[in-house]
Amino acid sequence: MNTHPKRPARRALVFLAAATAAVILLPPAPARSESSTLRLDPEVLSGRVAQYLLGEVEVETRPARRGGMAQFPGNIQLSGEHFSGLLISQTEPSIAANPANPANLVAAFHDLFPTTHDFVCRFTASFDGGATWMLGTVAPLQAAGNFCSDPALTADADGNFYFAYLDISNGATGSDVLVAKSSDGGLTFATFSVAARGIPAKNFPDKEYIAADAWPRSPHRGTVYVTWTDFLNSTDPHALDNGQIKVVASRDGGATWSEPIALSHSAQYPEAISGSLPVVGPDGTVYVFYADFISNTGPLSIRFAKSSDGGRTWSAPADVASGLNSPGRFRLRNADPRFGTVPGAGFRANSFPTAAIGPDGAIAVAWTDFPNGACVNDGSGRPPCFNSDVRLARSTDGGARWSKPADVSDDKGTADQFFAWAAAHPDGRVSLIWQDKRLDPANINFDTFYSSTDNGRGFTANVRVSTATSTTGLTTFIGDYNNLAATGNEVHGVWTDRRYRNNDIFTARGILP
Numbered sequence: 001m002n003t004h005p006k007r008p009a010r011r012a013l014v015f016l017a018a019a020t021a022a023v024i025l026l027p028p029a030p031a032r033s034e035s036s037t038l039r040l041d042p043e044v045l046s047g048r049v050a051q052y053l054l055g056e057v058e059v060e061t062r063p064a065r066r067g068g069m070a071q072f073p074g075n076i077q078l079s080g081e082h083f084s085g086l087l088i089s090q091t092e093p094s095i096a097a098n099p100a101n102p103a104n105l106v107a108a109f110h111d112l113f114p115t116t117h118d119f120v121c122r123f124t125a126s127f128d129g130g131a132t133w134m135l136g137t138v139a140p141l142q143a144a145g146n147f148c149s150d151p152a153l154t155a156d157a158d159g160n161f162y163f164a165y166l167d168i169s170n171g172a173t174g175s176d177v178l179v180a181k182s183s184d185g186g187l188t189f190a191t192f193s194v195a196a197r198g199i200p201a202k203n204f205p206d207k208e209y210i211a212a213d214a215w216p217r218s219p220h221r222g223t224v225y226v227t228w229t230d231f232l233n234s235t236d237p238h239a240l241d242n243g244q245i246k247v248v249a250s251r252d253g254g255a256t257w258s259e260p261i262a263l264s265h266s267a268q269y270p271e272a273i274s275g276s277l278p279v280v281g282p283d284g285t286v287y288v289f290y291a292d293f294i295s296n297t298g299p300l301s302i303r304f305a306k307s308s309d310g311g312r313t314w315s316a317p318a319d320v321a322s323g324l325n326s327p328g329r330f331r332l333r334n335a336d337p338r339f340g341t342v343p344g345a346g347f348r349a350n351s352f353p354t355a356a357i358g359p360d361g362a363i364a365v366a367w368t369d370f371p372n373g374a375c376v377n378d379g380s381g382r383p384p385c386f387n388s389d390v391r392l393a394r395s396t397d398g399g400a401r402w403s404k405p406a407d408v409s410d411d412k413g414t415a416d417q418f419f420a421w422a423a424a425h426p427d428g429r430v431s432l433i434w435q436d437k438r439l440d441p442a443n444i445n446f447d448t449f450y451s452s453t454d455n456g457r458g459f460t461a462n463v464r465v466s467t468a469t470s471t472t473g474l475t476t477f478i479g480d481y482n483n484l485a486a487t488g489n490e491v492h493g494v495w496t497d498r499r500y501r502n503n504d505i506f507t508a509r510g511i512l513p
Helices: 011-025 047-054
Strands: 094-098 101-112 119-126 134-138 147-155 161-168 175-182 191-197 204-212 224-231 244-250 271-280 286-294 300-307 318-324 329-332 347-350 354-357 363-369 389-395 417-424 430-436 447-453 483-487 490-497 504-511
Touching: 047 147, 047 161, 094 490, 101 147, 101 161, 101 483, 101 490, 101 504, 119 161, 161 204, 175 204, 175 224, 191 204, 191 224, 191 244, 224 271, 224 286, 244 271, 244 286, 271 354, 286 354, 286 363, 300 363, 318 363, 318 389, 363 417, 389 417, 389 430, 417 490, 430 483, 430 490, 447 490, 447 504
Parallel strands: 094 147, 094 483, 119 147, 147 204, 204 271, 354 417, 417 483
Antiparallel strands: 094 101, 101 119, 119 134, 147 161, 161 175, 175 191, 204 224, 224 244, 271 286, 286 300, 300 318, 329 347, 354 363, 363 389, 417 430, 430 447, 483 490, 490 504
């Protein structure tokens, strides 16, 4: 696969043609009426599902404890325009490393294939530490006409990869959570199981994520956990945004799954709950982090529940941090001059948490909020916000106490930082990547940046990972997350990149000092 492929000058003409075609081919957004079988505001849904329903267009019309800086020698494009003369949008990447062979990595991402609303999830594998990649096929779905959303990857101690994703029915009236398994290093994901099934007009699973217990001394080693946000309740008059976090576990390698357990209450509008992430500690304790917030205005709480018996019973939810200045779901500035004055201008972003646990059991949780910024309540469900920051809190006692949130970025200006992801190394340090607008005085275009921490208070000097700046343009969607895998003294980031004015997936291998 080529690094920094050249694109001809005629690309601009192709781009305009594709953009025009995309606008023509896009179906109108379904009306939000009382007769709709989806009594759910599409703005509450994640990524591609909301984009499908709304018809949004993607193409354009502190001191550190360690010395030295991480080195990122180059970027590799994982996705491609696989149809002649068309720009294809790829977003929301995930990546996992094989605990039994750290040189074996698997990445996955959304892909438009072959038509505007035919969403699939593709995967690609590396066996040389991310130097080269072999593009696989697509994740299996249950029926023709369905589409894939929200790809997520993990790996167990034996080197099996698990690929979780949503299987969305044509028209987005139903959603199931599938988990496909690979035993050949991610070259194929031929079989799958249903981890959670949705019932149209009753419940709609969304924004799932997955984690495997690969710790050598865990009593629950081999258990795989999947969490998601459950939307809809046909008997609930406030079901426009009644997100509830649920979890299932598999103790037989993903063949079968436990009955779903609710970890949170069912939020009633304007409260909202979403963005769950499972993470396993070295003693086998599994933590599920999520965002709990008041839509449009905030405040935001980052919350968690935990289980020490392999997911059979769970603690009551507790706070990592609360009273945070964020409406949970929001928009950040793009090149649209109407941003901040017209609802829907800007691109989608969120305050959903990312987390990592080191071999000593220390937990790091990061998210985006606005300690020095502000949002304008425009009643849209995703208000425009300004000056977002990535912040991190840490616990060394299983979540009983948390440090005060600390800024990850060393940028002292008002540029937006967003879409962070964290991963822990065998030596306990935690690496993070995020997207960052500090190189653009207009606070529109973005790059990917990196830092690490030993203690959750001091962070290494921020390092630019992307070798070219992403042009945001008028896009309203660049995905809901990026991702990061950590091995030994290396990190492997994947992110949505717009250096070619279109959503593409890039990766970079970082070498830590």
